Amino acid sequence: MALLPDSEINALMRAEHGDPFAVLGPHETSAGLTIRALLPGARSVTAVHARSGDPLAVLARHGDTDLFSALVPAAPARLGYLFQVDWGGHTSELDDPYRFGPVLGETDVWLLAEGTHLRPYEQLGAHLREVDGVRGVAFAVWAPHARRVSVVGDFNQWDARRHMMRLRRECGVWEMFAPHLMAGDNYQFELLFADGTVQRKADPFAFSAQLRPHTACVVRPLPAAVPMPKGxxxxxxxxxxxxxxxxxxxxxxxxxxxxxxxxxxxxxxxxxxxxxxxxxxxxxxxxxxxxxxxxxxxxxxxxxxxxxxxxxxxxxxxxxxxxxxxxxxxxxxxxxxxxxxxxxxxxxxxxxxxxxxxxxxxxxxxxxxxxxxxxxxxxxxxxxxxxxxxxxxxxxxxxxxxxxxxxxxxxxxxxxxxxxxxxxxxxxxxxxxxxxxxxxxxxxxxxxxxxxxxxxxxxxxxxxxxxxxxxxxxxxxxxxxxNMGWMNDTLAYAGTDSLHRKHHHQKITFGLMYAHSENFVLPLSHDEVVHGKGSMIGRMPGDEWQKFAGLRNLYGYLWAYPGKKLLFMGSEFAQIAEWNANQSLDWHLLDRAPHQGVQRLVRDLNNVYRHFPALHELDNEGPGFEWIVHDDADQSVFAFIRRARDGTFVIVVCNFTPVVRRGYRLGVPVAGAYREILNTDSTAYGGSGVGNGTVWSDLVRWHGKEHSVAVDVPPLGTLMWVLV
Missing domain, CATH: 3.20.20.80 (Glycosidases)
Known part of the structure; x- marks a missing residue:
């Protein structure tokens, strides 16, 4: 049996060997099969037949090292064997990880090397596998410049000498099948860098990890594929x-x-x-x-x-x-x-x-x-x-x-x-x-x-x-x-005292210059209620009544405007405090009627939005929007039409001042009766109750339309109508 040079043995003992599979495990020789194992802490090691349990050879220790080896005469190269190890106080029977072949197939190696593997997570990381009837975990990690990579964990006492990996030079991936490991085992990769530094790293493809401050990964099965749910x-x-x-x-x-x-x-x-x-x-x-x-x-x-x-x-x-x-x-x-x-x-x-x-x-x-x-x-x-x-x-x-x-x-x-x-x-x-x-x-x-x-x-x-x-x-x-531009302009406008909004009218109208240039989502997100920006309700000017009315008006405008909607948690019931990620939302606020009203409005806005295609079907297309009033800066009133593909429409009016606009005339597309489907100033939401119910058009030309309606627009309110 060929002896290893001291330099190789020392490299194994120091976990510095860059090609452990060339030394450890089974190797054919002219005299038979040489088996080598590096088992730190072992007293004695015996190789036995994997199926019958019959002894094959007692492995001899190399000097005072933890390297053991034996020659099994006339044994086949694919001999299935186990190690019976005496640890000095207890014994165990385990498979030799170095007797198993490569983990990655040639096609996977090729695709990983050129960076075109659609699902690299199916090969890299830690995967529960059965190889030659033995259950364990196949590990693979991309680290082309490391001198040595080991998988370490509770299963090997975090000893990098026990599971040193094989380098697939074609793609820079280190790999190994580790027998007996199972779901729930903790692990990391330990890497020896070119400069001699040793560092433990989390698996970039780990499917689970320990809770901080711990940093180990956890072996978990690859989740099964989920078909796209119906609808x-x-x-x-x-x-x-x-x-x-x-x-x-x-x-x-x-x-x-x-x-x-x-x-x-x-x-x-x-x-x-x-x-x-x-x-x-x-x-x-x-x-x-x-x-x-x-x-x-x-x-x-x-x-x-x-x-x-x-x-x-x-x-x-x-x-x-x-x-x-x-x-x-x-x-x-x-x-x-x-x-x-x-x-x-x-x-x-x-x-x-x-x-x-x-x-x-x-x-x-x-x-x-x-x-x-x-x-x-x-x-x-x-x-x-x-x-x-x-x-x-x-x-x-x-x-x-x-x-x-x-x-x-x-x-x-x-x-x-x-x-x-x-x-x-x-x-x-x-x-x-x-x-x-x-x-x-x-x-x-x-x-x-x-x-x-x-x-x-x-x-x-x-x-x-x-x-x-x-x-x-x-x-x-x-x-x-x-749509970050819409968000910034709208919140700046909504946060301006109503007396001065007439000087910032363009912050509302400008967005329609580009509203259909992309497929937009209108975000009132977490970024707008943190880092000193305050909450949504906190941004609104005025006394408490005006703050709540202003917030309801803002939401009415948001749900009527072209684009998909996004609202951060807590904003739906007017959370007062700025968001704090370290504590719960202030759910106790829902004991108060004004907060209940905002929440009720959000529910109704969502239901109206879903029920009327005009409010969502052509969000990203020009025909879905038409101005009625965009130039009434003095009264801070805006009115527009939202349309669906079939021509049905919703008329929207927003009043951004706390003044009731009585008899406000609006041009309408067709003659008829118009039913109010939403009013953010409804008493159900905590508003003053200024509204119109159903209104009938007059044959009065207005805003370029042959017919028009005269309506009462509530203070800090948004109204929506549909043709009856």
């Missing part, structure tokens, strides 16, 4: 009523200060949102993250639902419960950046593998985070695969992509000289643009009916226009884009 594709379309309730799961509601788990949220949050008439839930990021204060926007485990609220199976239960209730589920998704935590993606294999190397490209000064290197095919593949993972394996309906503007521009939040121009000398991040196009194209092809939504605050053209056939030109391919 969900139609509910996501451009002509559908989409009203989104945005939620931070950790602070929506708590039980004696403790988080609700996913199943408790399925029993409480889902029926609450359904009963208020929302069509979708949007969840702030649920990917595993180490810092509560990031609200999930600094994820470490992109493939792992956070363990704060339960297991991956529990999260699937929440999504399924939402679908059963007729609600879609949208996840906030963060492919723009990741935190610098040592166990995360940063400097993953001793090099800036996932991030740009140059801090002018790879470091966010605002958030102190690292920026994904979209020029690397493997990184793009990691992110595109993650998008499909949530859509296919958890059945979510869509992804709201965070911080798209920061991805599109290399000079985002940077001073001159602090950024690197692209290959053409420009400011656009061409690699990020290509990534977004590819991601949206793959989602469109592989998960038709699912949607992607861009949080994008610039005038970048074609965010919601399709990419070209090859995916390298055209629009970015998102289905929807947050």
């Amino acid at each position: 969900r594709a139609e509910a996501n379309q451009r002509d559908a009523p989409i009203s989104i309730y945005e939620v931070h799961l950790g602070s929506w509601r708590r039980n004696h200060g403790e988080w609700l788990n996913y199943r408790e949220l399925a029993e409480t949050l889902v029926p609450y949102a359904r009963d208020l008439g929302f069509t979708h839930l949007e969840l702030l990021p649920v990917s595993e993250h180490p810092f509560d204060g990031s609200w999930g926007y600094q994820p470490v485990g992109l493939y792992a639902p956070t363990s704060r609220f339960g297991t991956p199976e529990d999260f699937r239960f929440l999504v399924a419960a939402a679908h059963e209730a007729g609600l879609g589920v949208i996840l906030d998704w963060v492919p723009a950046h990741f935190p610098t935590d040592a166990h995360g993606l940063g400097n993953f294999d001793g090099t800036p593998l996932y991030e740009y190397a140059d801090p002018r490209e790879g470091f966010h000064n605002d958030w102190k985070t690292l920026i994904f290197n979209y020029a690397r095919p493997e990184v793009r593949n990691y992110l595109v695969g993650n998008a499909l993972y949530w859509l296919e394996r958890y059945g979510v309906d869509g992804l709201r992509v965070d911080a798209v503007a920061s991805m599109l521009y290399r000079d985002y939040s940077r001073e001159p000289g602090q950024w690197v121009p692209n290959a053409h000398g420009g400011r656009e991040n061409l690699e990020a643009i290509e990534f977004l196009r590819r991601m949206n194209r793959v989602v469109g092809v592989e998960r038709p009916g699912a949607v992607t939504i861009a949080e994008e605050s610039t005038s970048f053209p074609g965010v919601t226009r399709p990419p070209s056939e090859d995916g390298h030109s055209g629009g970015l391919g998102f289905h929807y884009k947050w």
Whole structure:
């Protein structure tokens, strides 16, 4: 039996051997089969036949090391054997991980190498497998510049010598099948960097992880694929009523200060949102993250639902419960950046593998985070695969992509000289643009009916226009884009004292200049009720009555305006305090009539919005909107028509002053009786009750129309009418 050089033995003992499969396990020789095992702490080791249990050989210790070896004469290369190990006080029987072949198939290696594997999560990470009748876990991790990678965990006392992995040089992936491991086992990858540094890292593809401050990953089965639920594709379309309730799961509601788990949220949050008439839930990021204060926007485990609220199976239960209730589920998704935590993606294999190397490209000064290197095919593949993972394996309906503007521009939040121009000398991040196009194209092809939504605050053209056939030109391919311009102008106007609104009239009218340039979502999101901005009700000027009337008026205007709707939790009942992610919403406020009224109005707005196609069917098309009054700055009154494809329409009037406008005349499209379907000043909502019921048109030409109506417009109120 050939002896190993001391240098190789020492490398094994120090966990510095870069090719352990070349040394450990079974190896054919002219004299028979040599079996070597590195078993730190073992007293003696015997190889026995895997089926019969008959002894094959007693392995001899090499000096005072933990390396054992034996020669089994005339044994076949594929001999199935087990080790019987005496640990000095107890014995165990275990399989040799080094007797199993490669984990990755040749096709997977090829696709991973070129960065075109649609579902890399099916191969990389930790997967429960059965190989040659032995159950265990197949591990694989991309770390091309590491000198050595081991999988460590409770199962091997976190000893990196026990499960040193095989490098597939063709794709830079280290892999190993570890027998006997099972679901629930904790693990990490330990990497030896080129400079001799040793670092433990979380698995980028882990399906579950420990609750912070612990950093280990947890072996879980790959979730089964979920077909697109019936009716969900139609509910996501451009002509559908989409009203989104945005939620931070950790602070929506708590039980004696403790988080609700996913199943408790399925029993409480889902029926609450359904009963208020929302069509979708949007969840702030649920990917595993180490810092509560990031609200999930600094994820470490992109493939792992956070363990704060339960297991991956529990999260699937929440999504399924939402679908059963007729609600879609949208996840906030963060492919723009990741935190610098040592166990995360940063400097993953001793090099800036996932991030740009140059801090002018790879470091966010605002958030102190690292920026994904979209020029690397493997990184793009990691992110595109993650998008499909949530859509296919958890059945979510869509992804709201965070911080798209920061991805599109290399000079985002940077001073001159602090950024690197692209290959053409420009400011656009061409690699990020290509990534977004590819991601949206793959989602469109592989998960038709699912949607992607861009949080994008610039005038970048074609965010919601399709990419070209090859995916390298055209629009970015998102289905929807947050209308940040509308949000900023509207909140600035609504926050202005009503006496001065006439000087800011254009903040309302300007948005219609571009309202149909993209497929918009109108967001009153979490970002608008935090960091000193106050709550929605707190933004409204005036005394308490005017604040509540102003908020109801704002919501009436929002639900009537072209675009899909989004409201952050708590705003639906006029939460007074600014959002605090560390505590529950102030549900006790619903003991007060004004808060009940706002909540009742939101429910009715959602129901009217869903019931009348004119309010949603042509949201993103010019024929869906027509001004009646856009120039009455002195009285701060706006009136417009919303239309459906079949020509039916809703007339909307908004009065942004606390003054009743008696006998206000409006031109109407056709003669007839008009029925009031919503009045934000109704006493049912806490208003003054100024209204009109049904009004009949007069043959009086007004606003370019042959017929008109004279109506009483309530103070700080929005009215909606339909033709009887």
